[in-house]
Amino acid sequence: MDIYKIKEAQLNLSVEERRTILLEIEEESDLHIPVLENRRQKLNDNISICPHCSGKKYCKHGKDKGSQRYYCNTCRRTFTEYTGTWLAGIHKRNLLLIIYI
Numbered sequence: 001m002d003i004y005k006i007k008e009a010q011l012n013l014s015v016e017e018r019r020t021i022l023l024e025i026e027e028e029s030d031l032h033i034p035v036l037e038n039r040r041q042k043l044n045d046n047i048s049i050c051p052h053c054s055g056k057k058y059c060k061h062g063k064d065k066g067s068q069r070y071y072c073n074t075c076r077r078t079f080t081e082y083t084g085t086w087l088a089g090i091h092k093r094n095l096l097l098i099i100y101i
């Protein structure tokens with residue numbers, strides 16, 4: 001089946017059916033890496049930087065509302081994977097994930 005026929009066929013699907021197909025494609029192809037997940041992975045692997053001072057030396061420093069907190073040895077400030085992003089001040093992040101999907 002060529003891509004044009006697939007595009008035409010998807011027009012007959014509901015929005016929910018399209019979302020389901022997109023999610024399945026993303027899961028199977030492993031092409032979609034959400035930005036936050038990527039950022040979290042880099043922080044856990046200690047290959048990221050402090051969002052305050054760009055220092056490379058930091059360590060895990062407990063949890064904050066379900067998020068891993070890190071402590072920067074250079075500037076002595078703490079941060080999470082959300083620090084410096086537009087999600088930093090959002091209280092109900094779980095609702096955003098529903099909108100995103």
Ligand SMILES: [Zn+2]
Pocket residue numbers: 050051052053054055072073074075076077
């Ligand atoms: Zn720092």
